Amino acid sequence: MTTPVDAERAWADLQRIRVPQERVYDELERCAGNGRRAYLPIAAAMWLYLAVSGLDLPRWGTWGVTAAYMAALGAMAVQASRKSRMRLHRSHYTWRSSVVFVAAAVVSAASIGLSGWLVEWARLSYGSLVQATVCSGLFLLVTAPANRWALAPVRSRDGSRR
Numbered sequence: 001m002t003t004p005v006d007a008e009r010a011w012a013d014l015q016r017i018r019v020p021q022e023r024v025y026d027e028l029e030r031c032a033g034n035g036r037r038a039y040l041p042i043a044a045a046m047w048l049y050l051a052v053s054g055l056d057l058p059r060w061g062t063w064g065v066t067a068a069y070m071a072a073l074g075a076m077a078v079q080a081s082r083k084s085r086m087r088l089h090r091s092h093y094t095w096r097s098s099v100v101f102v103a104a105a106v107v108s109a110a111s112i113g114l115s116g117w118l119v120e121w122a123r124l125s126y127g128s129l130v131q132a133t134v135c136s137g138l139f140l141l142v143t144a145p146a147n148r149w150a151l152a153p154v155r156s157r158d159g160s161r162r
Helices: 007-032 037-051 061-085 094-121 127-154
Strands: none
Touching: 007 061, 037 127, 094 127
16 A cells, blocks of 8 residues: 655655754764864863972962862863753764773873973973973864764764765
């Protein structure tokens, strides 16, 4: 048994369903594709934290700087979550998002450790500034492309354009 199908109505129904989904993907790509500009406040906070943590501070000063750094990162996260106009179900994020998160933590820790070791080895007088600049620069170079890579398959999951 066949049912007659109106092609124009079927096309309109398809567009009604597809357009909001495409807007979600467009918004995801827009957020992931902001480039380095979106990561500058995070890199600046990282630079400031690493530069200050290299100073000979008393124990309470070190804990205070660490608490201020964590508070700044938390405030940036809250601001970013409020700025986003969409809420995605967790299934929209793939395994790549987890890989990028873990890899970013490993690369950041390794760059901080390695640059700290090199600064100590070279006995630079302003070593914390060098360490802060190297680590923040590496963060800016790696973060934006990694996030674009992590969010690329979200759109292609349903077969639409990549």
